[in-house]
Amino acid sequence: MLTYDLSKTDGAKYLKLYELIKKDITGGVIAAGEKLPSRRSFANNLGVSTVTVDNAYDQLLQEGYIYSLPKRGYFVEKINRITAPSSKLTGKAGGDKKEKLNIQGNSMFDPNPPVVYFDFSSNRPELSNFPFSVWARINRSVIADKSEELLKVSYSTGISDLRMAIARHLSSFRGMDVSPEQIVVGAGTEYLYGLIIKLLGKDKKYCLENPGYKKIRQVYDMEGIDYGFADLDDEGLSIRDLVRNKADVAHISPTHHFPTGVTTPITRRYELLHWAGAEDGRYIIEDDYDSEFRLRGTPIPTLQSIDNAEKVIYMNTFSKSLTSTIRISYMVLPPHLAAKFYEEFSFLSCTVSTFDQYTLAQFIAGGHFEKHINRMRIKYSKKRDKVLEIIEAILGEPGEGGYEIEENDSGLHFILKLNTKYSDSELEQRLLKKNIKISAVSDFYHGTKLENIGKFIFDYSNINLDKLPEALRILKKAASI
Structure with missing residues (x-):
């Protein structure tokens, strides 16, 4: 025992x-x-x-x-461990550069979109959730106390106050031992993707998740990058497809994949790290975009936190946890890549305004971000339960009402699987005629579109509970379930 x-x-x-x-x-x-x-x-x-x-x-x-x-x-479970240095890296971005690094400092646009009565798949946070009063108070404090700093150009990686606040947050919330010098702040993940491409070199072969977030592919198309796709199974990205693609870089979201919701277990995570460690020049981009919203248990540890071989580039954003209009994202570079970034990209200026950076830094450092996340987790958990209750009241019990719910207690969406005679696109069009919008998982497949999966994204972060019953009745009729 x-x-x-x-x-x-x-x-x-x-x-x-x-x-x-x-x-x-x-x-x-x-x-x-x-x-x-x-x-x-x-x-x-x-x-x-x-x-x-x-x-x-x-x-x-x-x-x-x-x-x-x-x-x-x-x-x-049987866990395949990777060969890695015996001691944890110190988090310093390059030994002989220590002094140098210690620096202060979804769909295409439609010009005539249809009037939508209800959107099952909208992923925008509710406006009422934003902590306006706290944010406004910190704004005033920043103007009063940081007037001189606000007029200075921000360094390429972002102000030191914000990077230090993010590093402490990652340590306490995600168990990540990182130095502020490893953190790069930027205006949105799309901008940071571009920096990664320049940092790693355009000769790399990338591999993207299939299905996956289409904007990532669009960024790589814009940059002229060679990439392929790896299918997902119940444990995440297929290692076999990574090898088949002869990939150098795997771009994944292991904590809560969009759109399938799959969480990659520890065994597959070690397999991915083993793949990356097998050859020089291989990396994993870990997109952890909505990891804060795990509604049961503690957050799943990141790949970065178990990587001792400097193979993982960690990325996250405040767009989902605060609001999509705050275009502040960040990445955590392995120490040797952080050293390279300071050496080659120090001439750049940070793309996030200094004002917003100082405000967010104080918001995090003052404990307001943690309180906000805890409050949102409680609210979203209650909202999820209410949504499931309404679904069962309108559609019947899962399995008997012509539908199933697929979820894993992470993120703010689940999959609604419908037993319908219509293809995914047919049902989308039938609903759109009723001013109801819904997105199928098949919409996010790259290449050949799989029409008859019958799985649809149900994002409840901004769902209108008062309109939900009527929208579900329309859905039930349109799907003939």
Whole structure:
């Protein structure tokens, strides 16, 4: 029987238990295929509640460290580890450049869009969620206290205050040990994609997720980049397709893939890192765009946090967590790429206004961003439950009402699978005639479009609960379910 001492644990005991079991699994103390103790016997042995064990097991299960078999229990997953340096990198962007680096400082546009009564797939946050009062107060403070700094041109990577605030946030929220010198701030992820291409060189072969976010492909088209596509299975990007494409760079969203919602488990994450580490010049771009909104358990650890070989470029944005009109994104470069960035791109100016940078820096440093995220998680969790309740009231129970719900408790959308005789595009057009907009997963496939998947994106972040029942009735009739 596994034994751990949780008597002196500060904070949630299930998190401590989860960390201890994960450490033993990754360290080989608990062997692959080994059965874990039953929840009740384990709880009795540790002197904790079964809820503590349940939550720890659930987090391990979600991350892919363990798997369950009906009526048999929980077992340890086989994890392929990558060969990596034995010690964790210090996060300094190049040893002999230490002094140098310590610097302060969806669809195509339609000019005549149809009038839409209801949009099932809109991913814009509700305007009422933005913390206007706090933001306005910080604005006034920045003007009063930073008047001289506001008139200075921001350095290419962004002001030091913001990069330091982001680094601390990533440490506390995502378990990432990074230096502010590794962080580059920019106006939107599209701009940062362009910087990555210039940084890595245009001779690289990229591989994109299929299905996937089309704007990424459009950026690479604009830059004249050679790229291919890798299909997704239940665990994320296919390693076989990466090899088939002879790719140098994999562009992925492992925490909550758009549009499928797939979360890549730890085994596949190590396989991806092993692929990247097998040859020099290979990298992984990890897009973590809505990781803050995991509605159950703790956020899934990032690829960057388990990468000891400097292979992962981490990217995130504040567009989803705050508002899409705040065009502030950032990336975390591996130390050797950060050194190269300072050497080759220091002549650039940051594309985000200094005013916005100082405001966001104080918003994060003052604890307001964390409070906002916690508040939004609670609100979205309640909203999700209400949405599912309305769906069941209008369409019937899942499986019996001609539909299924596919979700994994991450992000702000799930997949509505409809058992309908119409193709995806036919149903989209039937609904659009009723001023109802919905987007099919098949719309995001690259190349040959798969017409009859019957899976549709249901984004509830900005959904109007008052209009939802009527919209669902129209959907039910249009789909003939």
